[in-house]
Every structure is written in structure tokens, then in C-alpha cells.
Amino acid sequence: MNHLDLLTFARGSALNWALMIFAAGVVLRLFEIFGLSRKPDLARPRSDSPGSGWRTMLSRSIPPQGMLKRDPVTYIGGYVFHLGLLLAIFFFAPHIEFFRSMTGLHWPNLPTALVDASVVAAIAALGVLLAHRLNNKVKRMLSGSGDYLAWAVTLLPLLTGYMAYHHLLFEYALMLSLHIFSVELLLVLLPFTKLFHTFSVFVSRWYNGDFFGRKGVAS
Amino acid sequence: MKKTQKAEVIPGSVGEGLAQRGVTRREFLKYCSSLAALLALPPSMASAMAEAISKARRQSVIWLSFQECTGCTESITRSHSPTLENLIFDLISLDYHHTLQAASGEAAEQARMQAMKDNDGKYLVIVDGSIPLGNPGYSCIAGISNHDMLVETAKGAAAIVAVGTCAAFGGLPMADPNPTGAVSVGDIIKDKPIINVPGCPPIPVVMTGVLAHFLTFGGLPEMDALGRPKSFYGDTIHDRCYRRPFYDQGKFAQSFDDEAARNGWCLFKLGCKGPVTYNACATTKWNDGTSFPIQSGHGCIGCSEPDFWDAGSFYKALSMPVSATSSMLAGAAAVGAAAGVAITWHNRSTKAAAKAAHEKVTVQDLTREVK
Amino acid sequence: MSATLAKGINSFKEVIDTPIASYFSSCVHCGLCAEACLFYNETGDAKYTPIHKLEPLRRVWKQEYTLLGKLGKMLGLSDPVTDAELTEWEPLVYDSCTMCGRCSMVCPVGNDITYMIRKMREGMSASGHAPEDMIGATARAVNIGSPMGIKWPAVQAQIKHVQAETGIEVPVDKQGADYLVLMSSMEIINFPEYLSALSRIFKQAGVSWTLAADAFEATNSGIQIGASDLAREIVSRIVVAAERLKVKCVISPECGHAFTAIRWEGPNLMGRPFGFEVKHILEVLDGLHAAGKLKTRGKDKRPLTYHDPCQIARRGGVVAQPRRLLNEVAEDFREMPDAGVMNWCCGGGGGVSANSRAEPLRLEVFKTKKRQIEATGVHTLITACANCRIVMEEGLEHYQMKVEVLGLTELLAEYLVEGE
Known part of the structure; x- marks a missing residue:
């Protein structure tokens, strides 16, 4: 199999399967979560603040008072990583073409050099966060193989994408294939690892905000 | 000055042919310089190259056309204006090319046999078109299947140049579902040096560059993993x-x-x-x-x-999926939903069973029996 | 009848709901909850990381309620939760968690860890892994009527004392009163000032109120130990009394978890919304103040600070009220660092103060509060939870700090304009 064939396979059947497992997995996991249901809260809420859950979905991205100072590495590393990843996924022109072909939606892209810089930042942040995970006793205790697996499968698309763009290690078509395969690995694993927080974070933040909001506390 | 321009002309050589056509040595040297540049050779090699090519005997070439569209031949022969590339082609001894040669039928095949006999071990085979391994009747010349002709001709060849994507990699005839069972030259011939000059069609100067290299150095230029001359196919x-x-x-x-x-x-x-x-x-x-x-x-x-x-549509960006669609995703999501309903049903029965098994906790129930 | 592992696991299965499933799905093991935890911050011991305290519950969720977990369990790839493990986790779930809710405020993915600890205690208590002292307190609450074993006659004695001191009649079992006043055992035993202060303020404000002989105790050990069946029994006494006396509002005393028990958990335990309101005493006093019915004269000259009880502020939403009231009677009110909804726990909430085994740890983590108080430079500490008050008094004594602790209600009563 030559490199173009590999690329065609990566963009073809491999991608199809990965996307299908991803879609089925995400829906399945959401069913798993919502299917458990919960009892309605019969206590009269302090005030009608119907937006508290939705607000917390966003506001929880901001560190509460004093927390940034307590663990700057996690917060700053987390910001840099997530923003870098977000820019790379959604604002690199070729990626937008992917979304356009799947959904028909498209939006303006960023200059490639800017995306490139954000990828470098995200990779560096991942490195720092791994070192932090290994050095911080709480993180180390909490971490299992799943955490390191999630770290690795998140790093790979960033790394292979960067290497493909800069023609490092392998020739472009091969590296591009590896990049796409790494994304497929990520797609397949996402619903079934902690990476599912990509989706569930909005659910958990909503409940948190709603629970606190009923008690009159902005969380 | 005049003396140097009047180089020694060896009878039957490329140089003689060039002189007969009124190509000056200066013009030829210039051409060799550009070839040397294209072949990524140092500029100093240009005069050595000119020297070598001038002295070389007209190289016997057998051109085999199999499952092809003649586009490769068109590309090379129908240049915008007569060029030195064309001249080089005129100056090799193209002993067999069934599209270009005047002879036909038995006489044509006879010419091929003669060239093979006269230049055994030294002639160059150029192939365009892929070779069908299915029914030999899909493509044959003078009753000889492409496969047999290739194997027979390759036997005494010094090297083979696979011109065009069909000869080099199977090309369009090999495209899914490959009805003729087409393969490339390299799929059949394993014991001869083969150089691939792919393209649909390939660039004429790439062809002549490879020929010039062969005439100069008596061998093939440096190639990449796909057998292509690196100097032309080194970059995207x-x-x-x-x-x-x-x-x-x-x-x-x-x-x-x-x-x-x-x-x-x-x-x-x-x-x-x-x-x-x-x-x-x-x-x-x-x-x-x-x-x-x-x-x-x-x-x-x-x-x-x-x-x-x-490799997917010509009009789809490389980052677009070849065949994935949103309806495919919707289908997968539906499968996920069905599985989700099953899991939810199972989860709810687990939870209902736990609720049913719940015995009202009394104060006495807070302490374990000490074993 | 006794507690068994099977009952505990069964409880875990019962309590796991959509929020918990979303919380466990979201956790990325970032460890930030530890940074918010009083116990981790003071000891630096990683085992006190809040989300780690839920590990057995997480595994039951994974094994019972996720596809991969079910497969793993079928193939024998996952470790079942054992008695030995729950024994190991008991101190984590009870001794080193006051359910203060700080972790729930900082978790970047929004996990309400405190919500899960509360649920997890259901299974811990059902499997016999609750601390002995808390079992004892719960037994007294259920059998005698109060976790400290106080009976109505003790309250009657205090009523007599208050009436003698203030000359104000304390109404008992008065039908149709607006407010039903509850007390905590701590107040009955240690802080009789509360009832006397309340009598004077209510008399002045013209509030119609009553005590109930069969429902004077506001605390709820069932909530703390995590046995909803018992918590329901305890809270139902209040609900029955409130409905019998047809009061409009039940006043939760200066006690943190009592407020949570009646205000937020009560209706859910009973399975029906209440026909009456539930308010914390500070909300009532703030309302009287706003209506001009609570007049004070003069201000306390001492520099003082206010300790936000977790269940009143962070998990109760009563934050602005104490400040408005304090500013009426205090000349030099100073906020502690992190005051308000991010305040640090005294270290004795969530049943920890009732658990003698946890005492050394509780005194150790009191250092945080000590530093907070020291940062303000005051020698007078006001709070609105009798449990916080006694825990802090013990802590202050342990660290030989000369700081007086007062309830906000009694401070207000000191400056009350009476008889005008």
C-alpha cells in the first residue's frame, strides 16, 4: 500500500468507521447518563433563577477567587491547551473544510501561522501538564492508565498535524495519514474515556449551577 | 574559438546527428546545462555531459505501448515548437514504436526483433500503458499479449523506463474495479533496473532528462522509494x-x-x-x-x-472525508440511541431492583454484626 | 437486622442518578478539588482529595451503569467494592469531609462533590461503615429526640430560666402562630442566650411565634450520617408539628446542617413540598430589620469578624443578611479573607464534630480558621451556627487564642431598642 492509498484509506473507510463509532458512542453515553434520571427537587428554590445552570456552564471556565494562585500550572496550562486545541480544530482552514463537507456549515479561518503557533502552545502545555501530573502528588494519586492514555491520544493529533505541516520525519502524505489515523483513534476513544468530558462537562456544570442557583448561590 | 567549436565528430554518434541538424556546440552545451540543473547535478557536469552525449552512439530504444491513450507520446512529440527535447528523440535510434514507425505488421515486429538482436543487453525499453493480466485479448499487438511482449523485450534490455502513470503505477486502467487486471511494469519485471516517470502525461523534459542521464552515465539517476527520479519528484x-x-x-x-x-x-x-x-x-x-x-x-x-x-473526488479538499456523510453519522447515532435505550432499560431495572431490595433503615441497621 | 455490604452496595445503586453519572463522566483528575479542600490544604495528604473520597461509589457507577463497566464486570476485569475497602474509606467519607461544598464551587467541570458525598454516606451507613459516635448520635436523635439526648424537660427548664430573666413569656404549642421556632441541642445545652435573645427581639418586633414540645430539635443526625430513612423520621416531627400548629413559617436556628435538613432536604425526604416556609433565623431577622421592626441603638466598639457557616452561606444562600445586620450593630466589622461563599469551614461540619475519632484531625485543620481570624486582627468572632461556634471555641482554646465567639442573634439582642 503506497502513501496515497493509505491516505485514501484514512480519509475513507477508516474515517467512516471512526466517525460512526464516535457518533454512536456519544449518543450511547448520553443515554447512559440521562437514562438514570433524577428525582425532581421539591424544595422551593430561593429565587427563580432559571438561567443559573446555563450561566455556570460558562462561568465555571473562570477560576474562583484565590484558586489561580493555588495551582497556576493547572489553570494556565489548561487554558493554553484547550484554547490551542480549539483554534487548531475549528479555525484551521482545511479542518473547516472537513466540517463544511459534513454539515454544510463554514466560518472564517485563521492564518495558518497563527494556528501553527497555537498548536505549538497546546503541545507545550500538554508537556507541562504531564510533568505536573507526574510531580503533583494529588494528580499522581488520581491518575491511572486511562489518564495517560487520554493524554497520549490527545497529543498525537496535535503532534502529527504539526509534523505533517512542517514535513518532519515522514513525507507529507504518510504523515497526513498518520495525523488522520490519530484523530480517528481519538474519536473512537473519546466517548469511552475521561475525554467524554468534552460533552458531559456541560451536563455536570449545568447541574452544579442549578443546584447552587436554587439555593441562591452563584456557582 | 572556431577550433573549439569544431569538436571531433564521431560517425554514428549523437554529436554527428546534432551537427547535421545545425545545432551548434554552444546551443548544445546550454541545453546540457539546463538538463544538469534539472537533474540536480553540479553546473560543472554540463560540459562533461555534453561531451559524453556527443560521443555516445545513438541509443537503441524500443518503445512499447500497452493499455494507454497515447497521451504520453503526444506530450513528448507534440511540443509547442521544435525543441531540443524533440531533437534528442530524433537522435536516438527509436527502433520500435508502433504509433510512430512507418512499418506495420510483420515488418514492425521484425524491426523489434532485429533491434533486440543487434543491441542485446544494451538497448533501452520505454513502456507506456499498463499491462492487463486478465484476458490477454484485452490488449495485444500482432497477436502477442502485452505481458508476453514486455517479458520478451525486457530480457535483453539494459534498463526500462516506465513512462506515464499507467506504466509506472497501473494508472487509469487499474482504477477500481480494475476490469482488465491491469498492473504496472514493475509488477511484472523484477530483474531489470526500472525507472518510473509518472504523470498523466509526464513532463517532456523529465523524459529527456532521464535519457540524457542514461546516455551520460550509462545508468539511471537517483530514485525515490517509488522508483521516480528524485531530481524531478523530490518536492510536492x-x-x-x-x-x-x-x-x-x-x-x-x-x-x-x-x-x-x-x-x-x-x-x-x-x-x-x-x-x-x-x-x-x-x-x-x-x-x-x-x-x-x-x-x-x-x-x-x-x-x-x-x-x-x-483517491476521492478531484474537487474535494484533502481534508474532506472521501465518503463520509452526515446521514451516515445520523445512522450511527440512531444505532447509538438504540443501544442507549437498551442500556437505559437495563440500568433502570438495576436501579428498580435496588429500590425494591431496600429495607427501611432503622437505628439497629447502622451497625455491622461483628464476625 | 444489621448493616451489610450488600445493603451498602444496594444503596449506592439506588442513589446514583443523572447528576452523579455526569459528574463521574466529567472528572478529568485535575486535582483542583484538593486545592479547595480544608483537609488537604492543612495536612497536604493526597488521600483527602475530595473526588478520591468517592472512589467506591464511582466504581459501582461504572460497573453497574456503564456499558464498558458492565462488560468489564462480566469478564471479571473490575474489582468489586469490598468491606475492607469501605472500612478504609470510612475516615475519608466521614472524618475528613464536612460537606462544606468548597470543592463543589471550584471543580472546573462542575462536579458537585458534596452532593455525591451526601449520597455516598447512604451506602456507607447502610453497610455499617459510619463512625460509632455518629451512630450513637443518630440513635439518640431517633430514640430520645435529640442527638445529645436532650428531652423536652431540659428545654422547659431553659424556658423557665429565660422567662425569669427577660420577663417575657415563651409561647409553647401556640396554634396559629406565624413562626415555629426550632433550636439545636447545642443551643439548649451551651448557648441559652439564643432563646432569650430571640424572645426579646420577637417581643419587640411583635412577632407571633411558638415552640413545639414535640418538635424543638432542629438538628438531623440522619442527614449527617447519610440515612435518609432516619432523616425522614427526624424531619417529619417538625413537619407534623408545623402542620398541626398551622404556622406560616418554620425558623431554622443558628445551626448549619439543620437548615440544610429542613430547608433543602426536608421536602425531598417527605416526598412533598411544604405548605409552610422555612427560613434561617438570619433571614427572618433581616426581614424584620428591613421592615423597620428590628431597631437597634448603639454599636459594638470591638473590632469583630464574621464566620460564614458553610451550610448557611455557600450551601444556603444566606450571605448578605448577616452583613446587613452586622453593619447595624458593629462599628468595626472586618471581613476575613475568602469570606462569603468561598469561606473556609470551621472543620466540624457534616457530623465531624460529633465524631470523637476525628478530633485530632479537626484541631489540625482548624489552623486555617486560625490564620483567617489572625488576618483580621480581631478578638471577637461572630457566627450563625452553634456547631461552628462550639468547634471554633474548642479550636481557639486548643491554640490558646483569646477570641470570644458570639452568635449573631444574641449580639443583635444586646443593642436592641426595647420597650419604646
Whole structure:
């Protein structure tokens, strides 16, 4: 199999399967979560603040008072990583073409050099966060193989994408294939690892905000 | 000065032919310099090259055309104006080429046999077109199957040049579902040096460059993993493309005639395969260096790459899926939902069972029996 | 009848709901909850990381309620939760968690860890892994009527004392009163000032109120130990009394978890919304103040600070009220660092103060509060939870700090304009 064939396979059947497992997995996991249901809260809420859950979905991205100072590495590393990843996924022109072909939606892209810089930042942040995970006793205790697996499968698309763009290690078509395969690995694993927080974070933040909001506390 | 221009002319050599056609040594040296540059040889090699080619005997060449469209021959023979490339072709001894030669039938085959006999072990075989391994009747010449003719002719060849993507990689005849069972030259011949000059068609100067190299050094130039001369196929079209800066700036044409396209912005979104295509189009260009597809406003279709025909639509960006659709995702989501309903049902029965098993906790129930 | 592992696991299965499933799905093991935890911050011991305290519950969720977990369990790839493990986790779930809710405020993915600890205690208590002292307190609450074993006659004695001191009649079992006043055992035993202060303020404000002989105790050990069946029994006494006396509002005393028990958990335990309101005493006093019915004269000259009880502020939403009231009677009110909804726990909430085994740890983590108080430079500490008050008094004594602790209600009563 030559490199173009590999690329065609990566963009073809491999991608199809990965996307299908991803879609089925995400829906399945959401069913798993919502299917458990919960009892309605019969206590009269302090005030009608119907937006508290939705607000917390966003506001929880901001560190509460004093927390940034307590663990700057996690917060700053987390910001840099997530923003870098977000820019790379959604604002690199070729990626937008992917979304356009799947959904028909498209939006303006960023200059490639800017995306490139954000990828470098995200990779560096991942490195720092791994070192932090290994050095911080709480993180180390909490971490299992799943955490390191999630770290690795998140790093790979960033790394292979960067290497493909800069023609490092392998020739472009091969590296591009590896990049796409790494994304497929990520797609397949996402619903079934902690990476599912990509989706569930909005659910958990909503409940948190709603629970606190009923008690009159902005969380 | 005059003396140096009047180089020694060996009878029957390329030099003699050049002299007869009125090509001066200066002109030839200039040509050799450009060839040397294309072949990524040091400039000092140009005169050595001119010397070698001038003295070389006219190389016997047998050109075999199998499952092809004659586009490769067209490309090489129908240049915009007579060029030195054409001259080189005139000056080799093209002993067999069933499209170009005057002879036909038995006489033509006779010429091939004669050339093989006279130049055993020294002649060059050029092949265009792929070879069907299915029914031999799919393509045969003078009652001889392509396969048999290739094997027979290759036996005494010094080297084989597979010209065009069909000969080099199977090309269009091999495209899915490959009805004729087409294969490339390299799939059949394993014991001869083979150089691939892919492209649909290949660039004429690449051909002559390879021939010149063979005449100069008596062997094939350095090749990449796919058997292509590195000097021509070392970079991707994308990396050498004059529109590349627009890619880096994130400036793309959205349709073939929009403002961006007219401004010469990158054609990536319109499906250009330049990033994964190794060829010299962006540097040597076509038709006497006039233009190449991207300059003419159309993305590269990747014609010099193996299996380019099966690599998804020419008009889909490389980052687009080949065949994934949103309805496929919807289908998968439906499957996930069905599985989710099953899991939920199972979860709820687990929870209901736990509720049913719940015994009202009393104060006595807070302490374990000590064993 | 006794507690068994099977009952505990069964409880875990019962309590796991959509929020918990989303919380466990979201956790990325970032460890930030530890940074918010009083116990981790003071000891630096990683085992006190809040989300780690839920590990057995997480595994039951994974094994019982996720596809991969079910497969793992079928193939024998996952470790079942054992008695030995729950024994190991008991101190984590009870001794080193006051359910203060700080972790729930900082978790970047929004996990309400405190919500899960509360649920997890259901299974811990059902499997016999609750601390002995808390079992004892719960037994007294259920059998005698108060976790400290106080009976109505003790309250009657205090009523007599208050009436003698203030000359104000304390109404008992008065039908149709607006407010039903509850007390906590701590107040009955240690802080009789509360009832006397309340009598004077209510008399002045013209509030119609009553005590109930069969429902004077506001605390709820069932909530703390995590036995909803018992918590329901305890809270139902209040609900029955409130409905019998047809009061409009039940006043939760200066006690943190009592407020949570009646205000937020009560209706859910009973399975029906209440026909009456539930308010914390500070809300009532703030309302009287706003209505001009609570007049004070003069201001306390001492520099003082206010300790936000977790269940009143962070998990109760009563934050602005104490400040408005304090500013009426205090000349030099100073906020502690992190005051308000991010305040640090005294270290004795969530049943920890009732658990003698946890005492050394509780005194150790009191250092945080000590530093907070020291940062303000005051020698007078006001709070609105009798449990916080006694825990802090012990802590202050342990660290030989000369700081007086007062309830906000009694401070207000000191400056009350009476008889005008």
C-alpha cells in the first residue's frame, strides 16, 4: 500500500468507521447518563433563577477567587491547551473544510501561522501538564492508565498535524495519514474515556449551577 | 574559438546527428546545462555531459505501448515548437514504436526483433500503458499479449523506463474495479533496473532528462522509494507552488471564478492535491514553461501519484472525508440511541431492583454484626 | 437486622442518578478539588482529595451503569467494592469531609462533590461503615429526640430560666402562630442566650411565634450520617408539628446542617413540598430589620469578624443578611479573607464534630480558621451556627487564642431598642 492509498484509506473507510463509532458512542453515553434520571427537587428554590445552570456552564471556565494562585500550572496550562486545541480544530482552514463537507456549515479561518503557533502552545502545555501530573502528588494519586492514555491520544493529533505541516520525519502524505489515523483513534476513544468530558462537562456544570442557583448561590 | 567549436565528430554518434541538424556546440552545451540543473547535478557536469552525449552512439530504444491513450507520446512529440527535447528523440535510434514507425505488421515486429538482436543487453525499453493480466485479448499487438511482449523485450534490455502513470503505477486502467487486471511494469519485471516517470502525461523534459542521464552515465539517476527520479519528484507541487504563500496566510479561493481565485489565492479548498503530489510541474511547467494546471486556475489532480484516480473526488479538499456523510453519522447515532435505550432499560431495572431490595433503615441497621 | 455490604452496595445503586453519572463522566483528575479542600490544604495528604473520597461509589457507577463497566464486570476485569475497602474509606467519607461544598464551587467541570458525598454516606451507613459516635448520635436523635439526648424537660427548664430573666413569656404549642421556632441541642445545652435573645427581639418586633414540645430539635443526625430513612423520621416531627400548629413559617436556628435538613432536604425526604416556609433565623431577622421592626441603638466598639457557616452561606444562600445586620450593630466589622461563599469551614461540619475519632484531625485543620481570624486582627468572632461556634471555641482554646465567639442573634439582642 503506497502513501496515497493509505491516505485514501484514512480519509475513507477508516474515517467512516471512526466517525460512526464516535457518533454512536456519544449518543450511547448520553443515554447512559440521562437514562438514570433524577428525582425532581421539591424544595422551593430561593429565587427563580432559571438561567443559573446555563450561566455556570460558562462561568465555571473562570477560576474562583484565590484558586489561580493555588495551582497556576493547572489553570494556565489548561487554558493554553484547550484554547490551542480549539483554534487548531475549528479555525484551521482545511479542518473547516472537513466540517463544511459534513454539515454544510463554514466560518472564517485563521492564518495558518497563527494556528501553527497555537498548536505549538497546546503541545507545550500538554508537556507541562504531564510533568505536573507526574510531580503533583494529588494528580499522581488520581491518575491511572486511562489518564495517560487520554493524554497520549490527545497529543498525537496535535503532534502529527504539526509534523505533517512542517514535513518532519515522514513525507507529507504518510504523515497526513498518520495525523488522520490519530484523530480517528481519538474519536473512537473519546466517548469511552475521561475525554467524554468534552460533552458531559456541560451536563455536570449545568447541574452544579442549578443546584447552587436554587439555593441562591452563584456557582 | 572556431577550433573549439569544431569538436571531433564521431560517425554514428549523437554529436554527428546534432551537427547535421545545425545545432551548434554552444546551443548544445546550454541545453546540457539546463538538463544538469534539472537533474540536480553540479553546473560543472554540463560540459562533461555534453561531451559524453556527443560521443555516445545513438541509443537503441524500443518503445512499447500497452493499455494507454497515447497521451504520453503526444506530450513528448507534440511540443509547442521544435525543441531540443524533440531533437534528442530524433537522435536516438527509436527502433520500435508502433504509433510512430512507418512499418506495420510483420515488418514492425521484425524491426523489434532485429533491434533486440543487434543491441542485446544494451538497448533501452520505454513502456507506456499498463499491462492487463486478465484476458490477454484485452490488449495485444500482432497477436502477442502485452505481458508476453514486455517479458520478451525486457530480457535483453539494459534498463526500462516506465513512462506515464499507467506504466509506472497501473494508472487509469487499474482504477477500481480494475476490469482488465491491469498492473504496472514493475509488477511484472523484477530483474531489470526500472525507472518510473509518472504523470498523466509526464513532463517532456523529465523524459529527456532521464535519457540524457542514461546516455551520460550509462545508468539511471537517483530514485525515490517509488522508483521516480528524485531530481524531478523530490518536492510536492504544493511546496513549490507560487500560490503557497496564500495557503500559509489562510487565503483560499472558494469557487473557480470568485475574486479570490482571480487574485491567485490557494486552490486547496477546491480540491487541489498539490500537497500530496510529487512532481516538477510547478517548477518546469508545461508548454515551454508557459503554465501548469494550478497557474491556469485548476487544482492539481495528483496525476503522477499511484492510485490518484481512486483517491476521492478531484474537487474535494484533502481534508474532506472521501465518503463520509452526515446521514451516515445520523445512522450511527440512531444505532447509538438504540443501544442507549437498551442500556437505559437495563440500568433502570438495576436501579428498580435496588429500590425494591431496600429495607427501611432503622437505628439497629447502622451497625455491622461483628464476625 | 444489621448493616451489610450488600445493603451498602444496594444503596449506592439506588442513589446514583443523572447528576452523579455526569459528574463521574466529567472528572478529568485535575486535582483542583484538593486545592479547595480544608483537609488537604492543612495536612497536604493526597488521600483527602475530595473526588478520591468517592472512589467506591464511582466504581459501582461504572460497573453497574456503564456499558464498558458492565462488560468489564462480566469478564471479571473490575474489582468489586469490598468491606475492607469501605472500612478504609470510612475516615475519608466521614472524618475528613464536612460537606462544606468548597470543592463543589471550584471543580472546573462542575462536579458537585458534596452532593455525591451526601449520597455516598447512604451506602456507607447502610453497610455499617459510619463512625460509632455518629451512630450513637443518630440513635439518640431517633430514640430520645435529640442527638445529645436532650428531652423536652431540659428545654422547659431553659424556658423557665429565660422567662425569669427577660420577663417575657415563651409561647409553647401556640396554634396559629406565624413562626415555629426550632433550636439545636447545642443551643439548649451551651448557648441559652439564643432563646432569650430571640424572645426579646420577637417581643419587640411583635412577632407571633411558638415552640413545639414535640418538635424543638432542629438538628438531623440522619442527614449527617447519610440515612435518609432516619432523616425522614427526624424531619417529619417538625413537619407534623408545623402542620398541626398551622404556622406560616418554620425558623431554622443558628445551626448549619439543620437548615440544610429542613430547608433543602426536608421536602425531598417527605416526598412533598411544604405548605409552610422555612427560613434561617438570619433571614427572618433581616426581614424584620428591613421592615423597620428590628431597631437597634448603639454599636459594638470591638473590632469583630464574621464566620460564614458553610451550610448557611455557600450551601444556603444566606450571605448578605448577616452583613446587613452586622453593619447595624458593629462599628468595626472586618471581613476575613475568602469570606462569603468561598469561606473556609470551621472543620466540624457534616457530623465531624460529633465524631470523637476525628478530633485530632479537626484541631489540625482548624489552623486555617486560625490564620483567617489572625488576618483580621480581631478578638471577637461572630457566627450563625452553634456547631461552628462550639468547634471554633474548642479550636481557639486548643491554640490558646483569646477570641470570644458570639452568635449573631444574641449580639443583635444586646443593642436592641426595647420597650419604646
